[in-house]
Amino acid sequence: MTKTSDTTSSVIEHLYDVAVDPTSYERLLDFWADMMRLPEGADGQADGVEAALAQLSGHLERADRVLAQSMMAPPDESAASAVGAVHHAATFAINKSGTLISVNAPAALALGITNGARAADLPFEPGEVDRLMAETNRILKGNARATTVMCLRARDTERLIVAHMRLYRPLSDEPFVLCVTSEISWPAGFTAQMQQSFGLSLTEIDLLRHLAEGHSVNDIADLRARSRETVRVQIKSLLAKTGTRSQLELVRLALTTVEALFAADDGFTADALPQSALEPHSFLLKDGRNFDYVIQGDPNGRPVFFLPMDFGFIRLPPAIEAEARRRRLKFIVPIRPGYGRSSPIPAEADYLGRLCNDLLDLLDHLKVQRAPIxxxxxxxxxxxxxxxVAPHRFPALLCCAGTMPISARAQHDRMGKWHRFIHSACVYTPQMLPFVVKAGAAMARRVGKKRFFESIYAGSPADIATFSLPDVRDALISGSDIMLSENFSGHETFARELTAKVVVDWETPLRMMEAAATSGTLKVQFYNGEQDPQIPPKTLAEFAEEYSWISFRTYPDAGQLVFYLKWRDVLTDLEAVV
Structure with missing residues (x-):
């Protein structure tokens, strides 16, 4: 950590101290005097102090408002009530064991956590979680009005996240610490309000969000793949359109709008970020069929071959795509045969074998020799x-909500009702499968994909919480148009693929992978949520015992949509293998 970042962190902590406890004002004055008292000739040190203070403008403005709201609730509320009272900031309640016993929707979106997560799941730099837990335990041992403020560093960035922590001692439940962070939730209507009031473009509104979230010009340039000069020009345009004179006033304007929208809407629905255009590319396979694919993240980055599930979830939510772009990861996303405009596999062909050949043809077309999956x-x-088929081309397999072949009746019986029904049709009544899948597609059309997916994941609170995040929901619903839309249904391909996965003999491929993983030439990493309706914990434990050469990482607060919640972990691991 640099001297500048140390100074910035200290300034923020002292200012928060005063906001929470005015009696600490003299401590702030002493600190400020020491910071500004520089020896003669210490020009470099003065530059460091100036740089530290320059980072505070937007950060402190929003932190002050977060604190004001967090102090309104009495300290004897339940965790769910205390967390639910904070609508515009990522907030969670943590107990002495490090379990996040209640989490609000902004925290799910900004921090990738839901109820039941562990402190270790928070996206903070190594060592920061230990600091958080030490402070939590110190507060829990203190008095009923204990409060404190911490500056924590976000994982993989230098960005500060401020956490205001307060002790709660409910009458009927265990004590907990409420953590209100400086991460913002953007209410529904924010985009429309800024467009209507100031004529801002979607690009300018996105820039305004980044500024209010505490990103520097350099951060924003990296996130948006633009030059720093371009970002500065866009900020000048924002200032001119809004009639503000500084970035601090810009942030204040944004947060005032946020508060007004939340006050006017008791529903507290978050606003989805604008999605980038998703234009499929096409090429002809060796047998003359058409094949479509999309590229997301950094078009010139390091390749990642993304297989997005048979529902056709080909679109990355904006936050994930922006981070992939920042990390220079190029997501190659095939639109499988029979979906969208990709020609189906001939009926007489070996489905799985031909699908693999088509996918390898795509990599050849893009001149990609090696890439993780x-x-x-x-x-x-x-x-x-x-x-x-091609072990030399894939150095790593990273599988989110990954499954292995179902080998026991008990594993089938443990599935949620939707997954059990489909799997049962595959195994026991394959002649019914086409009808079953077609009927499911008809239901999705009738009730809408939102209600359809909510029905599928109804038994998984974590998946429902993840799907309710506006950016995730919009990405899944719009991305799956290649599988099902008003004018198209890929149910025939869906049914063929389900059958192919069940009837194939996996013994030889599994022996190959085990040998490679054991020798260290292949990395196999699974990321599984313990609320996955298809692979519940007991089945996952059986997989871990049978396939000891696979590394399993589990999350108590996630389900089958684990990637959309824990994507920070996945992208970090991808960087190590591309």
């Missing part, structure tokens, strides 16, 4: 089949 759901089986 990132899969979702039972596309882990497609990843397994691909590796068996």
């Amino acid at each position: 990132l899969s979702m759901g039972d596309d882990s089986l497609i990843a397994l089949a691909l590796y068996a």
Whole structure:
């Protein structure tokens, strides 16, 4: 950590101290005097102090408002009530064991956590979680009005996240610490309000969000893949359109709008970020069929082969795509045969074998010789089949909500009702499967994909919480148009693929992968939520015992949509293998 970042952190902590406890004002004065008292000739040190103070403008403005709201609730409320009272900032309640016993929607979006997460799941730099837990335990041992403020560094960035911590001792529940952070939730209507009031473009509104979230000009340039000069020009345009004179006034304007919208709407629905255009590319396969694909993240970055589950979730939410771009990751996303405009696999062909050949043709077309595979759901089986055909091309398989072949009746019986129904049709009544899948597509059209997905994940609170995040919901619903829309249904391909995954003999591919993983030439990493309706914890434990060469990372607060909640972990691991 640099001297400048140390100074910035200290200034923020002292100012928060005063906001919470005015009696600490003299301590702030003493600190300020020491900071500004520089020896003669210490020009470099003066530059450091100036740089530290320059980072505070937007950060402190929003932190002050977060604190004001957090202090309104009495300290004897339940965790759910205390957390639910904070609408515009990422907030969670943590107990002495480090379990996040209650989490609000902004925290799910900004921090990638839901109820039941562990402190270790928070996206902070190594060592920061230990500091948070030490402070939590210190507060829990203190008095009923204990409060404190911490500056924590976000993982993989230098950005500060401020946490205001306060002790609660409910009459009927265990004590907990309420943590209100400086991460913002943007209410529904914010985009429309800024467009209507100031004529801002979507690009300018996105820039305004970044400024209010505490990002520097350099951060924003990296996130948006633009030059620093371009970002500065855009900020000048923002200042002119809004009639503000500084970035601090810009942030104040944004936060005032946020508070007004939340006050006017008791529903507290968050606003989705604008999605980038998703234009499929096409090429002809060796047999003359058409094949579509999309590129997301950094078009010139390091390749990642993304297999997005048989629901066709080809679109990355804006936050994930922006981070992939910042990390220079190029997501190659195939639109599988029979979805969208990709020609279906001939009826007489070996489905899984031909699918693997088509996917390898795509990599050849893009001149990609080697790339890790990132899969979702039972596309882990497609990843397994691909590796068996061309092991030299895939150094790693990273499988979110990954599954292995279902080998026991008990594993089938443990599934949630939707997954159990489909799997049962595959295994026991394959002649019914096309009708079952077609009927599901008809239901989704009738009730809408939002209600359809909510029905599928109804037994997983974590998946419902993840799907309710506006950016995630919009990405899944719009991305899956390649599988099902008003004018198209890929139910025939869906049914063929389900059958192929069940009837294939996986023994040889599994032996190949085990040998490679054991020798260190292949990395196989699974990320599984313990609330996954397809692979519940007991089945996952059986997989871990049977396939000891796979590294399993589990999350108590996630389900089958684990990638959309824990994507920070996944992207970090991807960087190590691309």
